[in-house]
Amino acid sequence: MYSDKVMDHFEHPRNVGEIDNASGSGTVGNAKCGDIMKMDIKVENGVIVDAKFKTFGCCAAVATSSMATEMIKGKTIEEALALTNKQVMDELGGLPPVKIHCSVLAEESIRAALEDYQKKHA
Ligand code: FES
Secondary structure, eight states: OOOHHHHHHHHSOSSBSOOTTOSEEEEEEOTTTOOEEEEEEEEETTEEEEEEEEEESOHHHHHHHHHHHHHHTTOBHHHHHTOOHHHHHHHTTOOOGGGHHHHHHHHHHHHHHHHHHHHHTO
């Protein structure tokens, strides 16, 4: 059902936790399944130097948030805003159709953290 990469990121999630004095934070949830995702980012000179997440959710939610944090590190705000759930899924080798909404949660949590950063640094 899940690719090896999804299982790897679920069993060994990267960047779990919180960032003290995060530059931006965002928490999103899915009303249907009840899963929640919190994303913290650290930005220096317009570049995301660190990203950490906490996910109370399913295997696909954990794997996509783990992969998403890896993908936005080293990116500018504009580049990270352009990251889509499809790119995260592709990088994971795909997800079953019923699990696509989990990757949307990862995209939304990153966007929420980036918007929080932009609000604070407007
Ligand atoms: Fe809800 Fe995966 S089942 S995020």
